[in-house]
Amino acid sequence: MGNISYEFPVEKDDFERAGEASSKIKKILRQLGMDSGIIRRVAIGAYEAEMNLVIHSLGGTIRIDIDPKSIIITAEDKGPGIHDINLAMKEGYSTATEKIREMGFGAGMGLPNMKRCSDIFEIQSIVGKGTKIVMKMNLKDGD
Amino acid sequence: MKIREIRDVLNADVLWGEDLLDREVSYAFGSDLMSDVLAFVKTGTILLTGLVNSQVVRTAEMADVTAILFVRGKVPDEEVIQLAKENSIAILTTKYTLFTTSGILYNYGLRGIEADNI
Ligand SMILES: Nc1ncnc2c1ncn2[C@@H]1O[C@H](COP(=O)(O)OP(=O)(O)OP(=O)(O)O)[C@@H](O)[C@H]1O
Ligand SMILES: [Mg+2]
Numbered sequence: 364m365g366n367i368s369y370e371f372p373v374e375k376d377d378f379e380r381a382g383e384a385s386s387k388i389k390k391i392l393r394q395l396g397m398d399s400g401i402i403r404r405v406a407i408g409a410y411e412a413e414m415n416l417v418i419h420s421l422g423g424t425i426r427i428d429i430d431p432k433s434i435i436i437t438a439e440d441k442g443p444g445i446h447d448i449n450l451a452m453k454e455g456y457s458t459a460t461e462k463i464r465e466m467g468f469g470a471g472m473g474l475p476n477m478k479r480c481s482d483i484f485e486i487q488s489i490v491g492k493g494t495k496i497v498m499k500m501n502l503k504d505g506d
Numbered sequence: 507m508k509i510r511e512i513r514d515v516l517n518a519d520v521l522w523g524e525d526l527l528d529r530e531v532s533y534a535f536g537s538d539l540m541s542d543v544l545a546f547v548k549t550g551t552i553l554l555t556g557l558v559n560s561q562v563v564r565t566a567e568m569a570d571v572t573a574i575l576f577v578r579g580k581v582p583d584e585e586v587i588q589l590a591k592e593n594s595i596a597i598l599t600t601k602y603t604l605f606t607t608s609g610i611l612y613n614y615g616l617r618g619i620e621a622d623n624i
Contacts, residue, residue, distance in 0.1 A: 382564030389568065399549075399570065406568040407544050414540075414561075467557045467565075472541035479545070 367391075367429040373416040373440075378466070381417040384425045385410035391427070392434070398506045405434050408480035408498045411473040412438035418463055420494065436481075436498045444490035452478070452486070507531055507616050509573050509596055512552065515614055516600040516607060518575065522587050523596025531572050533619045534611050536604050540565040546619050547571060554607055558582035563589045563597075571595060577604045 369391065371384035389406040409425060416423045416438060423440030445451045452474050459469025478484040481498035488494040510527035513520060520527070535547050536554035540561055543553060547569045555562055558580045566574050567589075573596040576582065581599050590597045600607055612618075 378559075378561070382561065382567075385568060386564065403549075403568070403570055410564065410568040411541065411544065466559055467538055467540040467555075467561055470539040470541040472539070472545050476541055476545050 367395075368427065370424050370426040372424055373413055373422060373438075375417065375420060375422040377417060381414060382410060385413050388425070388427050388436075392429075395429070397502075401434070401500060401502065401506045404480040405436060405500055408477045408500075409436050409438075411477050411480075412436065412496055412498070414468060415473055416440050418459060418468060423493070431502070433482075433502055434500045436496075436500075438494075438496045440493045440495075442491060442493045444492055445486075445488040445494055446490055448486055448488055507611070507614060509552070509598070511614070512573075512575065512611065512616075513598055515610055516575070516598075516602060518598040518600040521576075521581065521597045521599055522591050523573065523594075523598075526573070526594065526596040529572055529596065531616070534608065534616050535619050536577075536608055543571075544569055546621065548619055551619065552616075554604060554611075556580055556604060558586060560586050560589055562586070563593065563595060566590075566595050567593045573598065575600060575607065577602060577607050 392402045420440035421442045426437040428435040454475045455471040457469045457471035482501045483499040485497040531552045532550040549570045552573045576599040579601045
C-alpha cells in the first residue's frame with residue numbers, strides 16, 4: 364500500500380456539518396479494509412479534534428496521512444490558541460458555554476480522549492496564532 | 507440482549523432499523539455527554555440518551571455503537587434519523603426516563619460499562 368493523504372476543511376460553528384470530515388476518514392479506512400479496532404481509535408480521535416475546531420477554534424483543517432506503518436491525524440486551526448495546555452489536557456477542564464453543553468459537549472474529555480486513542484500525541488499552541496494537534500496511531504500486523 | 511427484546515420491555519418505538527432488531531448488545535451506556543460516550547463505550551453497546559441532535563448519531567458512528575435509544579419520549583428530526591440510516595444504527599424511542607429505562611434493562615440482565623479505575 365502506498366502513502367495516502369486527505370485534507371478536509373472544518374468551519375467554526377458549523378454544527379450542521381460537524382463530524383463529516385471524521386465520517387469520511389472512517390469510510391476511507393473501511394475501504395482500505397483496516398481492522399475495526401484501529402478504525403475506531405482513529406475515528407474517535409479525529410472526531411474529538413474536529414469538534415474542537417468547530418466549537419473552540421476559528422476554523423481549520425483535519426488531515427489524514429496513511430503509510431504502511433502508521434496513520435497520522437493532524438488538526439490545525441487559525442486561532443485563538445490555548446493559553447495553558449496542561450490545564451486544557453486535564454480531564455474535566457472545559458471553557459465550553461452553556462449552549463455548547465446543552466448540545467452534549469463540554470465534558471472536558473476531548474483532549475484526554477485524543478491522547479488515549481493515539482500512540483504518539485503532540486499538541487502545540489500559540490495564542491493569537493493557532494493550535495496544532497498530531498495523533499499518530501501505529502499499525503500492527505493484521506490492522 | 508437483542509434490540510427486539512429491548513424494544514418490547516420498554517414499549518419503545520423503532521424510528522429506524524426494523525431490519526436490525528436481531529442484533530445483540532452486551533452493554534448499555536446512558537449519557538448526554540458525547541465525549542464521555544467516546545471515552546467509555548465498547549462495541550456491542552446501546553446508547554441511552556435524552557439528546558436528539560445529529561452529533562449523537564455522529565458520536566455513535568465513531569464509537570461503533572449498535573443502537574441509540576432516546577428516553578423521555580424524545581424524537582429527533584428527520585435528518586437525524588436519516589444520518590442513523592446512512593450508518594446502519596438502529597434508533598428507538600421510549601417514554602421512560604433515563605433512570606427507569608436503565609433499571610428495566612438492568613433487571614433484564616443488561617449491564618453497564620464500568621470505568622477501569624472504579
Ligand atoms: N482547537 C482549540 N482552540 C482553542 N482552544 C481549544 C481548542 N481545543 C481545545 N481547546 C480548549 O481546551 C479545553 C479542553 O478541550 P477538550 O476537548 O478536552 O474539552 P471540551 O471540548 O471543552 O469538552 P469535550 O471535548 O468533552 O466536549 C476547551 O474547553 C478549550 O478551552
Ligand atoms: Mg472537545
